[in-house]
Amino acid sequence: MTFTRVSGDPLSTSAQVLAFGYNARGRAEVQPLQMALMQRYPAAFSAFGKACRAGRITPGMLWLWRESVPWLGFLVIRESSVGPARTRHAQNVALRLARDYRLEGITSVALAGLCTPEELPPIADAMAYWLARVELEVLLYA
Numbered sequence: 001m002t003f004t005r006v007s008g009d010p011l012s013t014s015a016q017v018l019a020f021g022y023n024a025r026g027r028a029e030v031q032p033l034q035m036a037l038m039q040r041y042p043a044a045f046s047a048f049g050k051a052c053r054a055g056r057i058t059p060g061m062l063w064l065w066r067e068s069v070p071w072l073g074f075l076v077i078r079e080s081s082v083g084p085a086r087t088r089h090a091q092n093v094a095l096r097l098a099r100d101y102r103l104e105g106i107t108s109v110a111l112a113g114l115c116t117p118e119e120l121p122p123i124a125d126a127m128a129y130w131l132a133r134v135e136l137e138v139l140l141y142a
Contacts, residue, residue, distance in 0.1 A: 003132040003140070005124075010112030010141045011036060017064070017106055019073030019097075021090075021114040021123075024059045026052030027081035033113035037072065041065065044072050060092030064104060071106075077114065077123070085115035090123045094130035101136050112141035 010018060010033060020033055026049035028038065038045050044065035051057050059079050065072040077089040097109070109131075115123050124140055131138045 003128050003138045005140045005142060007142050010110055011040075013070060013110040013112075013139065013141075015070055015108040015110035015137070015139055017071045017073045017109045019062070019075050019109050019111050021077045021085055022048070022074045023078040023081045023083065024052060024057050024061075024076050025080050026050075026057065029081050031113050041068050041072060044068065048074055059086065059089040060096070062093050062096050062100075070110070073109065075111075075114065085119045085123055087122045087126055090114070091126045091130065094127045098130045098134045098136075101134065106136065108137035108139075110139045110141060 023029065048063060051063065057063060057076055059076050061076045063074040075093045077085045077093060111127060114120065127140065
């Protein structure tokens with residue numbers, strides 16, 4: 001449907017899912033968006049960490065927390081909290097989202113806090129490549 005690059009505060013998005021980059025170990029990250037979300041939704045981060053410790057989370061996955069408005073989408077594009085975001089993991093997440101959004105009941109996604117500004121161009125290109133072709137409203141926050 002639409003893949004739009006926007007600016008502003010992702011915490012005030014009207015999208016159904018607020019998706020952000022995170023790591024496969026479930027360790028806290030120090031990016032401002034993740035810190036704000038961790039303060040607002042500690043149960044989501046606790047459940048995600050528990051799934052990581054149980055070995056159910058791998059890089060390239062999308063993990064959804066549906067008990068908030070908006071839903072939280074953990075895009076697992078880093079292997080650890082200190083590692084870089086990997087384009088191949090972002091491609092896997094985008095492909096899975098493009099394939100499964102109807103099964104998950106997702107109608108719109110706001111992508112924010114995916115990675116550092118230096119890592120963003122290839123990650124954003126990977127997301128745009130796969131998600132621009134589906135009937136899903138996608139907002140990419142700079």
